[in-house]
Amino acid sequence: MASKKKNLAFNDYQYGFSMPEHSVHKTASGLSRAVVEEISQVKKEAPWMRDFRLRSFAIFEKKPMPSFGADLSGINFADITYYLKATDTQSQTWEDLPKEIKETYDRIGVPEAEKKFLAGVSAQYESEVVYESINRELDRLGVIFCDMDTAVKKYPELVKEYFGKLIPPQDNKFAALNSAVWSGGSFVYIPKGVKVALPLQAYFRINSEAFGQFERTLIIADEGSSVHYSEGCTAPVYRRASLHSAVVEIFVKKNAHVRYTTVQNWSKNIYNLVTKRARAEENAVMEWIDCNLGSHVTMKYPAVYLAGRGARGEVLSIAYAGAGQHQDAGAKMVHLASDTTSRVISKSISKDGGITSYRGLVHVASGAKNARASVVCDALLLDDISRSDTYPTMNIKEESAELTHEATVEKIGEEKLFYLQSRGIKKEDAEGMLVNGFIDPVAKEIPLEYSIELSRLISMEMKGSIG
Amino acid sequence: MLRIEGLTAEIDGKQILQGIDLEIPDGELHAIMGPNGSGKSTLSYVLSGRDGYEITGGSVTFNGLDLLAMEPEQRAASGLFLAFQYPVELPGVGNANFLRTALNAVRRHRGEPEVDAMQFLKLARARMKVLNMPDDMLKRNVNVGFSGGEKKKLEALQAVLLTPRFALFDEIDTGVDVDALKIITRFLKKHLPKETTLVFITHSTRLLSIIKPQEVLVIKDGRLVKTGTGALAKKIEEKGFESIK
Numbered sequence: 094m095a096s097k098k099k100n101l102a103f104n105d106y107q108y109g110f111s112m113p114e115h116s117v118h119k120t121a122s123g124l125s126r127a128v129v130e131e132i133s134q135v136k137k138e139a140p141w142m143r144d145f146r147l148r149s150f151a152i153f154e155k156k157p158m159p160s161f162g163a164d165l166s167g168i169n170f171a172d173i174t175y176y177l178k179a180t181d182t183q184s185q186t187w188e189d190l191p192k193e194i195k196e197t198y199d200r201i202g203v204p205e206a207e208k209k210f211l212a213g214v215s216a217q218y219e220s221e222v223v224y225e226s227i228n229r230e231l232d233r234l235g236v237i238f239c240d241m242d243t244a245v246k247k248y249p250e251l252v253k254e255y256f257g258k259l260i261p262p263q264d265n266k267f268a269a270l271n272s273a274v275w276s277g278g279s280f281v282y283i284p285k286g287v288k289v290a291l292p293l294q295a296y297f298r299i300n301s302e303a304f305g306q307f308e309r310t311l312i313i314a315d316e317g318s319s320v321h322y323s324e325g326c327t328a329p330v331y332r333r334a335s336l337h338s339a340v341v342e343i344f345v346k347k348n349a350h351v352r353y354t355t356v357q358n359w360s361k362n363i364y365n366l367v368t369k370r371a372r373a374e375e376n377a378v379m380e381w382i383d384c385n386l387g388s389h390v391t392m393k394y395p396a397v398y399l400a401g402r403g404a405r406g407e408v409l410s411i412a413y414a415g416a417g418q419h420q421d422a423g424a425k426m427v428h429l430a431s432d433t434t435s436r437v438i439s440k441s442i443s444k445d446g447g448i449t450s451y452r453g454l455v456h457v458a459s460g461a462k463n464a465r466a467s468v469v470c471d472a473l474l475l476d477d478i479s480r481s482d483t484y485p486t487m488n489i490k491e492e493s494a495e496l497t498h499e500a501t502v503e504k505i506g507e508e509k510l511f512y513l514q515s516r517g518i519k520k521e522d523a524e525g526m527l528v529n530g531f532i533d534p535v536a537k538e539i540p541l542e543y544s545i546e547l548s549r550l551i552s553m554e555m556k557g558s559i560g
Numbered sequence: 561m562l563r564i565e566g567l568t569a570e571i572d573g574k575q576i577l578q579g580i581d582l583e584i585p586d587g588e589l590h591a592i593m594g595p596n597g598s599g600k601s602t603l604s605y606v607l608s609g610r611d612g613y614e615i616t617g618g619s620v621t622f623n624g625l626d627l628l629a630m631e632p633e634q635r636a637a638s639g640l641f642l643a644f645q646y647p648v649e650l651p652g653v654g655n656a657n658f659l660r661t662a663l664n665a666v667r668r669h670r671g672e673p674e675v676d677a678m679q680f681l682k683l684a685r686a687r688m689k690v691l692n693m694p695d696d697m698l699k700r701n702v703n704v705g706f707s708g709g710e711k712k713k714l715e716a717l718q719a720v721l722l723t724p725r726f727a728l729f730d731e732i733d734t735g736v737d738v739d740a741l742k743i744i745t746r747f748l749k750k751h752l753p754k755e756t757t758l759v760f761i762t763h764s765t766r767l768l769s770i771i772k773p774q775e776v777l778v779i780k781d782g783r784l785v786k787t788g789t790g791a792l793a794k795k796i797e798e799k800g801f802e803s804i805k
Contacts, residue, residue, distance in 0.1 A: 507611055508648045515608050516662035516718065517636035517669065526661065530652025530701070 123171040126150055129273050132175065136276075141253065142245055149262035149272030156266040161484075162452070163390040163419040168364055173336055175274045175307070231289070236320075237282040238293055241309050244280030251282065255311055259342040259370050259398075267366045271307045271340040278308030278339070283318035283349070292321040292354075292540055310341040314349040314377075323354035325543055335363045337388075343371035345379045347401060352380040356543045358387035358550065361417060365391040375401030375430075382538050383410040385420045386550060394452060396425035399433035399461075406435045409535040411547075414447025414479070415554060423452035423484075428464040428494070439470040440532045443479035444554070450482040451500075459490040467497045473531050474504050475524075525552035561586055562726060562757065567618035568782075569606050575616070576602040578782035586725075589758045591768060591793070594779035595801040600761045601645060603779070604730045608642040609635055622726065637669030639725030643715035645734055645761075650702035655714070658702050659684060659721060666722050687720055690747050708735020716744045719752065726757045733767045745770050765797040778804050 129150045133143040158165060231238055237248065244252050262272040283289060314320055337359060345351045351371065359365055365388040371379040381395035397406030408424035426435035441449035451470045472481035483500050505527050513523035529536070529548050536544050562584045569577040576599045584590055594600050606613050607620065609632035620627040625638060650658065663683075664674040675683065684698065691713050703711050712732055719727050727748075733741055749771075752758070760767060768776075768790070776793050778786040778801070786792065786804050795803060 506648070509650055511608075511610050511632060512644070512648050512650065513658070513662075514632035515610075515636055515642055516658075516722065517633050517665040518662055519633050519665070520631075522661070522665075526653050526658070527650065530650055533652030533701075 122173060122175075124150075124153075124173070124175055124270075124274070128175055132274055132276065136242055138245060139249060141249075145257065145262075146273050146275075149269050150274075152262045153266060153269035153273055156263075156269055158266060159392070162392045163421045163448075163450075165364065165366075165390065165392075167389075168336055234287045234289070235284040236287060236289060237280065239280055241278040241280050241311065242276070244311070248280070248282070251313070252280065252311065255313055255342065255344055257342075259344070259372055260340050260368050264368060267338045268340055268368045271309060271338050271368070275307045275309035275340065278310040278341075279312075279322070280310070281312040281314075281320065281322060283314045283320050285315045286317040287315075288319040289321070292323050294323050294325075306335075306337045306339070308339050310339070312341075312343040312351060312353070314343075314345050314351045316346045317348045318346075319350035321352040321354070321540075323356075323540055323543070325356040325358070325546075335360075337363055337365045337367070339367045339369075341367070341369040343369075343379065345371055345373045345377040345404075347375045347377060349374075350378040350380075352382065353395075354382040354384075354539055354543070356384045356386070356539065356547060357391070359391075360387060361389050361415070363388045365393065367391075367393040369393065370396040370398065370425075371406070372398045372400050373404035373406060376403040377401060378405045378407075380407040380409070380538075381424070382535070383408065383422065384535075384539065384543075384547065385410070385412045385422055386547070387418075388420075389417060390419050390421070392421045394423045394425050394454075396427065397435065398427045398429060399435065399464075400429045402430045403432045404430060405433065408437045408439075409538055410437075410439045411532045411535050412439070412441040412449045412451075413551070413554065414441070414443045414449045416445035416447060419448040419450070421448075421450040421452060423450075423454075424468075425454040426456070426466055427454075428457040428461040428466065431460075431462040431464070433461060433464050435464075435466045437468040437470070438535055439468075440473075440535050441471070441481055442473045442475065442528060442531070442551075443481050444475040446478045446480075448480045448482070450484065452484045454486045454488070455496060456488045457491050457494045457496075461491055462493045464491060464494040465496075466494070468499070470500045471531070472500075472502045473528065474502060475528075521556045522552070525555040528555060561621075561623060563621045565619050567603075567606070567620060568616045569602060570614050570616055571602065571612055576782050577606065579618070580779070580782070580784055582777060582784050582787075584726075584757055584759060586757055587755050588774045589771065590760070590775045590777060591771075591773040592759060592761045592777045592779060593765075593793070593796060593801075594763060596763060598779045598801075599782040600763070600779055601730055602782075604642055604728050604761060607635075607728065608632060608640065633665070634669075636722070636724075637666055641719050641722055641724035641727045643712075643719055643727070643729040643732060645731040647703050647706075647711045647715055649704045649706075651704055653702050654698070655700055655702055656680070656684070656698040659698075659718065662718065663721050684717070684721065687717055687747075687751065690751065691717060692743055693717070709737060709740040712736050712744060713740065716748055719748065723753055724756060726759070727752065728759045728761065730761045731763070732760060733762060733764060738766075741767070742770060765793055768793045780804065 126147065129146050133146055257272060260268050262269040281293060312322060343351055343353065357365065373379045379397045383395055385391045395408050399406055406426050410422060412420035412422050414420045423439065424437045437453060439451050441451065443449045449472060453468060455466045455468065457464045468485060470483055474481055481502060485498060487496060505524055509527055510523050513526060514520060528551050536547060539547065564580050564582050567577055567580040568575065580603060592600055615628055622640060627635060660680040667674050685695065688697065693713055703714065732744065760771060776788050777784055780801060
């Protein structure tokens, strides 16, 4: 069925602008041991971190590319700049920020959000955290929320105890890469019993042609604590491939609760390859809310190791794949202890030839009694040329385990569309309402300012297709 | 004025409407009756513009406009409303959002100012009260988990909010108990504008004891076979549709 397709990425992408580069330090493009050493030197890191990077680089060189997932042949490692630092010092308030960077953030709406209900913001521009604002309340509570580089310097013992322990460099090639060249990202430590009421947020963007972004985030929620961390990002459009390979490690101690929300809207030329893993101890709760809208390719499988009795893990995800996009995402739930529960809800939408793949694992180890796991993956195909796949894996070593797996594939119901049109609602608006309705079970868990933006983005994408 | 001339239509290659001729003047209340499978619902879908129904002949003029040339949303904008027999569920679509969007779409077409969230709530709540609908209905999703009666009440609420010029109710009594039916019909009579043309499609005479149509139109085998008044309805009640030739 031929229809005039509007290439949303290059005509209408409202965040598709870029600021002229204003970098203070930039490594030569391409990756080598020398580049890794240079990065560590510029950051003035302690030997233990430099050694960690070099070891990781050696692993990266040896590791093969993943044998599953999306097509990564477009990545040219030699063509990427691995480090870029935009300003020398970090600012405390928005007013101190260099003009260009402030303009960038103004246009993606960070100041408004800041006024509303942020507890503190750690924002990243071209591999380095240049803005950091920690309010007095967090300090008073003993909460640490800073960029990863600062954490390595200020809290080395704490960082050393956890850094790379959940996701070691050997885990996969891109974890090794991140471990070698990471820069920026957040470090969060919540002391025992402290419940942080307002979401902690971080914004970052890629703003350089053929530039890679490798932030590293580490969150430690001590016993009985709770925190909600969220990240959302936009990026300008470029012709050459851009690589984003982050690592997020989260330790949820006994009776603690962590929710990590991501709304990702990278421009449609970016490879977004992320390793995210959490470890939940006794009665701990870990929730990943993962929303993938942008990028050319995303490979991301948030995981929870349910290591303590009664621990609970959740992954609620939304994936949207338009023309030229492949969202290969899912979840991994590993039940290592008894009475643990896990829930996965995956909602994916494919349009204009986009591909969404759900790739999930539920593993119940021997001895993990009375595990309960449920997986629901629903796919919405908006036309005949789009695609959705499901690759669920279940390794169950315990008879007492209870598992459910439901998968549906549908297209927008003609009867539903007609119902809305018969009430005066235009077809593309009706489609937008129904698609938003489809993702509602997950979308309603996303913080309000994201869900409003998300709903608008979906409506925009629906309108963009009408030829 | 709705004028249908020689309307024939088919679905999946099967001819359902065999040539409908009828005229309904503005502001009147009519009932369209007929046995199951006579083409009553097909007629309502054809009038509202549903996909899959192929018009093979005839014409429909609605206030001078060529209705069949219009998209469903345009027909709604020009004042046509159809209350469905089996209203479909819309998972994840909230009632408040849906109703307000529909209301503003219609208002926009008419050049009327749109209503904001607060104005809408005030309007909706006032109407819902008359229908005995609980306030939390607005927080629920459209028709999801609704009983038959709740669905028909929601259809009636939409009719009143959208202030159509011509409202067609397809089997409004299906799945509704007698008390709810009385509430709904009373609500429609009181809150729809006086000028609104009302047409009730039904295959049972139960409804006609509550509403008194000015004319009863009988459809059989895709054709209008008889028109009459309350006496015709009584004959159907006593002797069935077979007695109508």
